[in-house]
Amino acid sequence: MYGKGLRPLSIATVVMFAITLSLVFFYAPIEADQGFLQKIFYLHVPLAIVSLCGFVVGGIFAILHLRRDDPRWDAYSYVAIHISVIFAVGGLITGSIWAKGSWGHWWVWNEPTLVSFLIVFLLYATYYPFRYAIEDRQRQARYASVFAITAGAFVPLNFLAVRESASLVHPRVFATAEGGLPASMLFTFLCAIATMALLWTTLVKFELSAKSAQGQLKRLRRALDAPSGPPSSRIAPEVH
Amino acid sequence: MLALLLAAAPAIPNDVGGKYVAGAYIVFVLLLLIYVAIMGMKLARIERDLTEIAAIAEERKEGALPAAGQAAPGRGSEEPSISDSLAPQGSRGGGA
């Protein structure tokens, strides 16, 4: 039953959202360098961080799928990656808006975290056509798990490579964070990350619950010998 | 009270920075709403399929007990739940 913890989880998410938004706009001080624009930081960075962690979690679920040979883990892996891709889109768009506000361009190549993130997103975007190209369901699940594990291992490597190639001319956004984020900003930031993590978990559970409902419907149809409904997605794994 | 709150809160500056911040948060909200819409469509589909299957199940049940008649031994008066009233009454209720 995937919907089981969904109510307390979503309530917690809403509460955290309210707290975080209040903190961002009423508590966190205005930053000296970037002014009000810096407030995007509390949105963009948690989106990106949670998205990346989500990809790694998807890889872990994939490992469990291969080791336990249980198709449920493939579904978990798929949904984890799916939600993380959506968060990644959000991260890229907010990052682009921030770049436009800071440096006047909608895209900048010398912000290494943004560039690494784009590359990771590009890789995970190929997850869908990759799954689609493999017809046999079981094989599709297995290969998708291999992909998820490979891509998960790729994430830190990619960040390392891009970071090494970064020009040190532009002050990196996290330079301020490493230099010493004031406590109020740090606290707000941590709340923002917690909120995004809760949102991610809520959405994953939500998605799994919907898939489970569809799976139960299929089961009902089969039990009643009713005609099967229109074919469902060819790539989304079924949850039973 | 409201005045105090407004006094303490920094108003959103209508300068460049403010517009971008607003834009970013709006994008986030829109993404979330698009997701809700898509899930809403999935839910609608599930509901449609469920009604179809419920109808099939009821037909089967009635078809299986033609001789036993429609006898419905007293179940006591249960308060109908909202979902019961939402579900179409099928062959029993007739159109309403």
Add this chain to the structure above:
Amino acid sequence: MTPSRTAFAAILGKDLRAELRTLQSIPAMALFAVSSFVIFRFGLNRTSLSGSLAAGVLWATLLFAAVLGINRLFVAEREEGGFDAIRLAPIDRSVLFTAKASALVIYLMLLELIAVPIFALFFIRSAASLPPLIIVLVLADIGLASAGTLISSMAVNSRARDLLVPLVLLPLVIPLMIAATAATEPLMLLGGVSYHRFGTWLMVLGLYDLIFALLGYAVFDFLLED
């Protein structure tokens, strides 16, 4: 020799002999590379290249030529039952991965043996500084072969076979390309060779090789399940 090593030698030998006999992949890759160089000459409107431009042209071309070879890597296995043979044999199945990846490394090195001197001939003024390029090429080849073998083995069992390898492999090897070009660029500077951060980039390449070789070896067994 342990059974795995015998199998490794057998598969590798078979591949190399087949390639030598039919000459499918390597001439195609080499010709593709040379044609690409010509296209770059006109596309960029340059008759000589140096620094980052030279490194970029060289590595982009090598990568796209490699994809040609990677596409074909498992085709024979699939068509002639090589996968089944490995499944039935009482050995560690990952030996297919190591054998195929090694074959691919050899193809890539042969490709570079032809393509890099021609590149230098076309575009580089003085080739005296190029020898350290060899180690960059070797390290990059190992990484490219590991990732390429992994993706190719999955793509060969899919519908859009030729499409899948470039699609998935290219983002996957971006860190490799970043490191390779960054290591190559100082070697091709007009002003004079510099070994600026050469060691750092070699380490990144080595790390990539290690991770992907181990990964490929570890998961290959699951890929062969039926």
